[in-house]
Amino acid sequence: MSTPPSTFPIKRQRLFDQVAQHLEAMILSGEVGVGDPLPSERELMERFGVGRPAVREALLWLNKKGLISVSAGERARVVEPDPSELLEHLSGAALLFASTPRGMQQFQQTRLFTEVALAREACRWTSADDLKRLEQLLRDNEASAGNMETFARTDDAFHFGIASLAHNPLIDALYRSVLSVLQNQRYTSLQHHDALHAAIDCHTRIFDAIAARDPDRAEQVMRTHLTNVESFYWDVRGKPARHPPDAAADASQAAEKPRKKTN
Incomplete structure (x- = not known):
């Protein structure tokens, strides 16, 4: 047959x-x-x-x-x-994807890759006026340390201020979308007892590196900062963060021995 x-x-x-x-x-x-x-x-x-x-x-x-x-x-x-509209229809699916541990880890990795590159490139793009605006965002964030909700909002504003230095509306839209998806990470990680101090310290050092036009230092501090945030998030959640060994060690050292704030 x-x-x-x-x-x-x-x-x-x-x-x-x-x-x-x-x-x-x-x-x-x-x-x-x-x-x-x-x-x-x-x-x-x-x-x-x-x-x-x-x-x-x-x-x-x-x-x-x-x-x-x-x-x-x-x-x-x-x-x-409109770049924001290009990504808007993805928001629902992105939030669902990020609701799983694997999805959250991949969004965290995407943010790390993006912001490390942005911090490095900001050392080339940033004008004197850009630096003034970024410094004000840093001061606003520092001043809000006593209010967790305001601190989270000004934390976002500082990071978005770095992304906006590219003067690229598509990068702005992409970054806003990623931050929106990672909103849960932001509030969860700040519950860690080391998170606030470590964030302020790293923000200051990121700004100093950009102001000094030092791309290697800007990249390294941004990587440390975001690795910290991820580690704090998974620690609060009671699950281990999945980082390469060197990144995990760097985050652990930075969390245990944060540098003093520089003026």
């Missing part, structure tokens, strides 16, 4: 999917530029040979993807991409 041939089902595309794909190709090719209106609904119906419902569903889908804006009584227009 012969074996029946394998089957490969063909997915049937809905009409609005096909219309949306054609319109997206028009936008991405530059046929319709940023700020330009798309053809009217009637023109699109005639062009694609479909009814109004298919056209409207396609426009709503493109609007959801952030490619066009749709307003009642007006023709849809191609919009300038």
